[in-house]
Amino acid sequence: MPTVTVNNHQIHYADSHPDGAPADSDSHAHTFIFIHGLGSSQNYYFPILPYLTSQSHRCITLDTYGAARSTYTGDPISIGSIAADVVGVLDALHIANAVVVGHSMGGLVVTLLGAEYPDRVKAVVAIGPTHPSEQLATVMTQRSDIVSTAGMEPMANTIPNGATGPNCPALVRSFIRELLLGQNPQGYAALCRAIATAPAIDYSAVRAPFLLLAGEEDKSASMQGCRHIFDRVSSANKRLEVLEGVGHWHCLEAPEEVGRAIAGFAGGV
Template sequence: MPFLPLGYKKIHYTDYPPSASQHSQRPRETFIFIHGLGSTQNYYHAIATQLQAQNFRCITFDTTGAGRSPYTQIEQSIESLSEDVMALMDALPVSPDVEKAIVVGHSMGGIIAAHLAATRSDRIVAAILIGPVYPSSKLIPVFEKRIPLVEKEGMDAMANTIPSAATAEGTSPLIKGFIRELLLAQDPAGYCSNCRVIINAKKPDYGKIAIPVLIVAGDEDKSAPVEDCERIYDEIGTGDKRMKTMRNVGHWHCVEKPEEVGKLILDFIQEIQ
């Protein structure tokens, strides 16, 4: 299994090079994907393979304490998880090194991606925020309640509720089963630690973002509702920004309607290139 040591952390990642027929060419761009709370890099698999077929390089990874990246017992923050993204770009063994990239973040990963867009425009050339969480005091009690529940009952407490509560009406049992598996792949202690990341998250400096941005919202998303996405959109400083709202989609956009998300990303890249 491909792991990268990043200081005291061990990060599991997958590198999707351009499709075999185009492998001799340089990638058009490189994407770095950051998943959300209770998820893993596999949330993006369908999106990464779509982009891979269009000669993009895609890198997915499990954030520390999630999926196959072991929990370290050391508390994290939006800032430390952002530093992991930059360290990952520097440490990837596959040539060429990732000098610059487009960052994609879902949910909590959307906070990280926005922070990177605001602070690292020297290496982040565009940002795609999918159902980005807007840090605010109203989120604190939501995630504070989850911690003792998971500490007592394990990840079953989340796996038995979130797949139905956080998806659109009419979502198929197959998709709910996949989300359930993503949740059950979490170390409970790592999940609780990442709940605290959201509880303690400060709002990114959206006004300082000067690179192209795409926000993808779901019209049935209760975790990152359309009005919160619109608020982020309004606060983002760049004039090169767009927001798309997907119909009949909850908070798990990339598994609820992967083909549509992939098309939105490809259209965005075509517009800014």
């Protein structure tokens, strides 16, 4: 798996078209870059990628610093530093701009990118984005403390059932458990602190085309928070879709719905 070093962080990534978009692709093909959520990895997105690569879109998935294979080395992490790493990856791969896709914590990152790096963002797709709040900060601080002392098993024993919808297959829950157990506890704790200290984002500064996908049964990114974000984004081309019966792990629980929604949205960008 290729790596790139940006901002002193070694980032593992995968690229569906490392030589650029296929020569026979039409002008509607885009480059996508995907930012996963807390306790996850780039593999979270693989079930939806065929819906995009089949339309000649270039898809770049990465493990954020401190998560999965992008080894945590003790540097502080913030939502801003993750956003800067994403821009660094685009620079390293000589990509002028991209459709940025983020889930949960990654939803925070892509809305920040849309607000603060508009020249690098062709469109924003936020999947179950978390909205900074006092309650979120409290929950993330508690998680940071738990994993710092007890490791990842407490998260692996609770999140797969607690954060998914009622129709989520057992196989998906087992994969979520594996994603969680594969995390470095100190990296996970640092990412929890990044969410706890997330800045207030000026959603009105997001003017790029914007798609928000919300899970009807999502207890981690509430419908209230999703609507708060959506209502304040200034884009003239924005869409909110609610996935029935889906919890917080949208791309694993409903890959067909998510893949088709993003592909359809991309066709209008």
